[in-house]
Amino acid sequence: MRFKKLAPVVLSLCCATASAQEAREKEVYISVGSETLDALRTSFRASGTSAPTLVREANGVSVLKLNESQLGNVSQLMHDKYHRCAGFLTHDTQEAALAVLQPVQPAINPSLVSYTLDNAAVVSSLFSGLQESSLRSTITQLSSYTNRYYKGSASSVQASNWLRDTWLSYAAGRSDVSVQLYTHSTWDQPSVIATITGTLLPSEVVVIGGHLDSINLNVASSSRPTATAPGADDDASGVATLSEVFRVAMAKGYKPARTVKFMAYAAEEVGLLGSQAIAQAHKAAATNVVGVLQLDMTNYRGSTVEVTLVTDNTNAAQNTFLGNLIDTYTGYSRSNITCGYGCSDHASWTSAGYPASIPFEATMSQDNPYIHTANDTLANSTDGQSGNNANNALKFARIAAAYLAELGKGTIPGLPTDTQAPTVTLTTPTNGGTVTGTVNLAATASDNVGVNKVEFFVDGAIRGTSFTSPYTFAWDSRTVANGSHTFAAKASDSAGNATTTSTTTATVSNVSTSGTYDATYKTLRCSAVAATCDSGTAFKGRGAMSPAETSAPNTLKGTCIDGSSGTFHSDESNDALKVSTVDGSNFAPGKQVKVEATVWAYASPSSDRLDLYYTANAAATTPVWTLITTITPTAAGATTLSATYTLPSGTNQAVRAQFRYGSGSPASACVSNEYNDRDDLVFTVGQ
Structure with missing residues (x-):
């Protein structure tokens, strides 16, 4: 069995000691993925704070007991180390916490749900009403509050009231629509729910939700109710996305066949409290919720792919349906990711036995770096081109509108009958x-x-x-x-x-060259000026690991040696490297180029990282490497990862692919580890 050692994570926790005052605080229980347990213990103990008490572990989930004031610190660890939000579920009682250790039983009969795509006219009509400016206005309003922290924050209540009043204005004159605050007894911020009663299947319920609260994890827990936490992306963007779909549905006079509920949950950041309360209430009432769509962070495009679909703690059949919706009605590029236990409010519905899905804005390692800080602003949200707009959220509004029309079904009055093809x-x-x-x-x-x-x-x-x-x-x-x-x-x-x-x-007809081994550079080189330089299969393998990589290590001057432990195409290796101009013309300074690395990721791909570098002078005695980006693979086995950069001046340039085990940013362009692999590709740039 192969073991990889994780570096300890140390947080700056706000509670200095396990004092008598701490003992008097309210105790709560949380459930977390068991893989996080060691990191949690390490971080609490390193700060001098008593570690949470393990109550029980089963089926890969651990139940811990801790003080309520420590919830934000758990959130910080989950964000910093695991890119999860919140990454755990909070429970008021031990009984409720232990209940999640039992295998989830479906709350409905899945065979009763039919996933069909036959409501294109309604989808198209909803699409035509969606507006970036309206989305942007909602994000701007919600992020204008000091914060939306669930407890002790007057502005969080104001945000809930504003959203309720806004939804009421959208639904004016609709007797089949209700909007209400869903109050919670142990914290201040209410959730907000708008309900459109179904015309044909009112007992079957479709839920579209996002969380309304925000948090600043860079301050002590006692300061969070007053700390600045605009939460423009996390999750004003998700709430604005579903709010825009609701606005258009009302403006168009949409009448769903199934009952549809739009939900803005309170207290997600401290353990999915609001969505848990609502999901469990639906379960207790035996409500037939046939599908749940979660929108958590929609306005930051951190990855080349436009949409990622979370595959863990979600419903596989509904995920397939959602993917078909995206392909049929939007054409957006998509890929699958995992985000771990309790990473957003969909987990509350999954835990209650309901089918839930979540489309997300990026891979987990490329999500918005500003969330949970005072800098999570609209200006720092980007569609990949610029900030201060809601262009990326508009994509998710289309996805949510298609989900609404095809799972909620129903009609829009006055749609023309059309039999003429374009x-x-x-x-x-x-x-x-x-x-x-x-x-x-x-x-x-x-x-x-x-x-x-x-x-x-x-x-x-x-x-x-x-x-x-x-x-x-x-x-x-x-x-x-x-x-x-x-x-x-x-x-x-x-x-x-x-x-x-x-x-x-x-x-x-593209000009392309394959690299050949150059004894001076001690790696592959494309000596002719071209539009592409490709390693082919020459880099396949890693160091002396059988089968050995040809001319290993294939790095400039042979100065960065590959690790040789493990098994070929079970453990990490970099198999191929390619660089090409985006516009198809020959390499020249100022040209944008794409670097593609074909790697073999370990069975737990989230533990691997690809670092892409370039140097403008491959012939230098000590080349200066510039980091292009670091990418986390989303699937085990063979996968091709890519990034772009602009060519500097220099005749003989090179790119490096460093595929390594370990999280975080690279310490250098030659990180030492027995599983790491580096390969350099030299190419000629016209001047």
Whole structure:
């Protein structure tokens, strides 16, 4: 068995000693993933504070007893070490805490839920009403309060009241809609719930939720009720996202077949308290909740992929349904992640036996670095291009609107009956043309009612989707081999009518070179100026680990030696490295290039990190390495991870892939560990 040692995490905890005053504090119980137990004990003891008492452990979950004032410190550990929010469940009684150790029993019969995509007209109508400016306004309002801390904060109550009043204004004149504050007996901030009663299946309930509270973990627990915690992304963005869907549903006169509840939960940051109370109340009332969508942090694009779907502590069947919604109605790129025990309010519903899912804004290691601080502002939220907008949250509003229409079903009065298919013409590439680098696939389309989307196909497989005119999609032609390829476009309207163009044939012709071993550099080098430099399979392996890597270690001057422990393609290795210009032209200073590393991740991929570096002078005696980024793989086994950077001046440049075991930022471009692998690729840049 292989063991990897974790470095201890030491927090600056606010409670100095286990004093008599501490003993008089209210005791609570929390349930956490058992893998966090050692880190929790280490951090509390290192600060001189008594560690939580272990009550019981079963099925990978531990129940601990601690003082209520220590909850924020648990939140800080979960955030700093595990990127979880909150990462645990808080319980008032030992009985309630121990109940979560039992296997979860479904609260409903899953066979009664049918996941179908047949309400495109309603989806399209809801999409047409969603507005970035409205989303931005809600985020701005919620983040304008000093904080939304669940207890002892007057502004958190004001935020709840404002949201209730806003939702009431949206629902004015609708007798089938109610909006209420859901008060909690042991803290100040109420949750907010808006309910639209279903027309055909009122006893079946769909829940769309996010948490309303915020927290600043950089201050002592006693200061949190007054500390600045705007929480613009965490989670004003999620609440604004579901609020925008509710606003549009009301404006459009949407009548769901199932009852739909929009929920803004209190007290998520200290153990999912608000959502737990509400989920358990629904379970006690035997309410038939057929699906739950959680929106926690939606306005920061930290990863290349646009949406990540959490696969642990969620419902697999509903996750598949959600993925199909995203693919069908948005075309957003997506991947799967795990976020651990109790990482957001979906866990409360899962624990109660209800099917829940959560789409998230990034991988866990690339999420918003400003959350839980005074700097979680709209200005520090970014859609990957700039801040001070709600463009990324608008994507999640579309996902939530599609979920609402396809699980809530129902109708919007006055939607036209449409049987006429759109017209569509592929304009780029032209038949018989040649494409290189990244090319904008383009089409023109029109419809008697309105075009819903245009999809672009290469060799019969969908490669991208555009929802607004001009209909274009930036496609990297280097993802296919040089030669002849077919292209087509398909236009669809909101009624499901569709037209596909005939295929166009064009030639992909990209200049590419494969690196060859250079005895001077002691690694692969592409000596000709080109658009791509590729290692091929020459880097496959790690050091002397059988089978041995050819010409190991394949680092400049051979100065950074690979670890040699473990088993090939069970333990970590870097198998390939490629660098290419984004626009398909030759390497030159100022060009943006993409670095792609194909790695083999360990069975627990979250314990691995890929560090990508570049140097402008590979020939230097001691090259200066600049970190491009650090990426955490989301799946075990073979995976390709990438990042972009801008080429500096310098004729002989190089990139380095450092694939290592261990969390956090790299200590250097040559971190020593028996499982670590480094490879350098040298390429020539035109001047």
